[in-house]
Amino acid sequence: MSITIQEVARRAGVSTATVSRVLNQSDKVLPETRERVLSVVNQLRYTPNTNSRSLRTRESRIILVILPNLSNPFYSEILAGMDACTRDSGYRLLVTAHGASAGRERELLGLLHQRQADGVVLMSPTLPAAELSAINAQFPVVQCCEYIEDIGVSYVSVDNYTAFYEATAYLIRAGHRQIAMSSSANNYPSTRLREQGFKKAHADAGLPLDPQRIRQGSYSFESGYENMQVFLKHKQRPSAVMGISDVVAAGCISAIMNAGLSVPGDLSVMGFDNLDMAKMIQPTLSTVMQPRRRLGRAAVELVLERLQGCQEARELLLPHELIIRHSTR
Amino acid sequence: MSITIQEVARRAGVSTATVSRVLNQSDKVLPETRERVLSVVNQLRYTPNTNSRSLRTRESRIILVILPNLSNPFYSEILAGMDACTRDSGYRLLVTAHGASAGRERELLGLLHQRQADGVVLMSPTLPAAELSAINAQFPVVQCCEYIEDIGVSYVSVDNYTAFYEATAYLIRAGHRQIAMSSSANNYPSTRLREQGFKKAHADAGLPLDPQRIRQGSYSFESGYENMQVFLKHKQRPSAVMGISDVVAAGCISAIMNAGLSVPGDLSVMGFDNLDMAKMIQPTLSTVMQPRRRLGRAAVELVLERLQGCQEARELLLPHELIIRHSTR
């Protein structure tokens, strides 16, 4: 049916070993033999069978990507970066969601042992640290965006602490004294870091911070909406609010407008992520840009690097950027 | 290193053939032998090596998904549907973007011949019809959302014509007489169908339609913005505008607001897709819901169905739904 290396060898009048050598540009082959083989390869449009190759070499040239869910647009741009990075590397991406189930995540990581994947990018690990670093000892593991620190597992992310600090400081410099934050109840390091940045900016400015000013919830639009409704009822209404994500910030804006107030006239709103959406809403959303494409690209690069043999764990924080649009003043 | 079928066979005191038979629940095996084998399998946590299996059986249990790009949130929910559908089928998703290059798409489809994938879902084919149906003769091909009709290749989509017709008719019934459409210059069937639905709704209502009222562009926010700016300059300003997508509609809304007009006070705006974003903008966007999760699920189901042996091409149009929010009146 399909063309095999035998066929190529036969037509080129060499052994399969030689064809293999030519294709893997490894060993010494006489230039003229190489030419002969290559011309047959091109003529026959031969491509090696990946299964037999993987069977032999114990590598699949596939990188596994595990994220909590696929429906969140935050991830799409990151995936695009990974995909682009993968393109000419000979590797491919196997993308799946774990749906917040550690069991499912464990099952997926089983693909590594089955040699169905050579390495993995985790977008938000649900597994305990010990398990993670055990796997990392055997296979390249890279954490992207969300990560557990100091367990010897590489990660690439942004500096959530500083980013949130800067965004908060910006609002303070702009004259805001009562700032609220619609946060999340999850245990992600990023969430904690952002809250810490928020607090530190207050502390450094000598501003008191009423604990009621931080409300937890989720990363959803609805959560932003509901938290904002509560903030609006506080006796001392905040003059600005930070969303832990753009989507949450959009929820805040909706709540504000539905209460008959205006943004940024009555309240300023700041988001986080710089989704495409941020420039589409009215008013356009001030936010902190995460370089999502580059995050994806870097994550895959780190996996590739380890596949190349590099052993050391890398900890990359890519530059974020405060983007001021029209939802703040 | 890893456990092989030989090892299982040895410990269970049977031949590898028997182990294989147990695992593939095919042939007759004495219940007690089966038990013995299964217990060893569980004890050793044995999972068959996929590469050698694929090498033998010439199937990879992988479904290829090719979309134009990964960064568009329109696709993310569809992917989620595919992923969910795939979950317990034993199949996995290999997702890649073709970046509007037919060459790249062709290259990716090569994975089928290399037995790296058993079937494929195409989210917007760039290949000529003939090539597509040639591939479809050998492997399961399913078109999703965008499709070429009548070439014997299955597809799943929504009824773009009727959907756009209904949305337009809704605006007409609401009293609008001057309706514009921010369309796209591409050649996608969906685009043509939506334009036709738009026109037919006018015709059926006996409304004249100035050709200037349809402007082409792209599927981007900017395109909607720019088209809208032109519409606003027309001597007879439209009282409503339909975007070919939610993102385009959002661009229209921005242009309208930046011109100092209001939505829906001065103009009504209708989108298409019902992205999450639609409920996040102000005013919330009236739109046509595409059941994206179900689209993804159905596409994968069709591939699976053909893999099961079903030969006939299916043409599925899933129900859409007009969703009225606050951008229209």
Next chain:
DNA sequence: TGGTCGAGTGTAATGGTTTTCACCTCTTGA
């Protein structure tokens, strides 16, 4: 009693590649 049949199992070929090892031919240096 001898032959047929079927159920259950094992042997070994098979899939397509990579890679070890052995081989041959030349060159080089002593």
Next chain:
DNA sequence: TCAAGAGGTGAAAACCATTACACTCGACCA
């Protein structure tokens, strides 16, 4: 002139599963 070494190549094992075919054994029938 011969030994050693190096460059180029081929034969065959190995990777790990599936499966066609053969075999054994007991049951059953004529």
